[in-house]
Amino acid sequence: MKILFLNGPNLNLLGTREPDKYGLQTLKDIENYIKEEASKLNIETDFYQSNIEGEIVNKIQEAKGIYNGIVMNPAAYTHTSVAIRDALLAVEIPTVEIHLSNIHKREEFRKNSLTAPACIGQITGFGANSYKLGLIAIYDFLKK
Ligand code: CA2
Numbered sequence: 001m002k003i004l005f006l007n008g009p010n011l012n013l014l015g016t017r018e019p020d021k022y023g024l025q026t027l028k029d030i031e032n033y034i035k036e037e038a039s040k041l042n043i044e045t046d047f048y049q050s051n052i053e054g055e056i057v058n059k060i061q062e063a064k065g066i067y068n069g070i071v072m073n074p075a076a077y078t079h080t081s082v083a084i085r086d087a088l089l090a091v092e093i094p095t096v097e098i099h100l101s102n103i104h105k106r107e108e109f110r111k112n113s114l115t116a117p118a119c120i121g122q123i124t125g126f127g128a129n130s131y132k133l134g135l136i137a138i139y140d141f142l143k144k
Helices: 027-040 053-063 075-079 082-091 129-143
Strands: 002-007 044-049 069-073 095-099 121-124
Touching: 002 027, 002 053, 002 129, 027 044, 027 129, 053 082, 069 129, 095 129, 121 129
Parallel strands: 002 044, 002 069, 069 095, 095 121
Antiparallel strands: none
């Protein structure tokens, strides 16, 4: 099983700023932890982060035929990107949306996700553990 972890804008700053909101772990720390957990389940994972919407769309399109599933934190694009939503719908790769913070407990504009309706489900508010929960969710969905 091959899973792509996609990360949207500013997540490259994880662990360096706003630790109260997003925690102390860097994206690389999270990647290392997920790779360790995934290998126990015989899952191969790749991580990708971009601050550019079109690059994320390209990555989703390229994922077709390579990855069985996607775990995605679209970051701010969650709330704005019709393009990412359309790309997910086009490739039909099962996707779990994840967020570090609970987007439903924050500003009004964060409560709506344009991308979640193109996903099998959403995990939000568990900090870095949302990545692990996302891994388990996509694994359970795909192994059925
Ligand atoms: O809670 C999440 O995972 C979010 O996807 C994070 C996004 C935010 O726009 C979403 O509403 C919820 C923001 C990511 C910004 O990451 C930073 C990390 C460190 C320092 C500054 C920003």
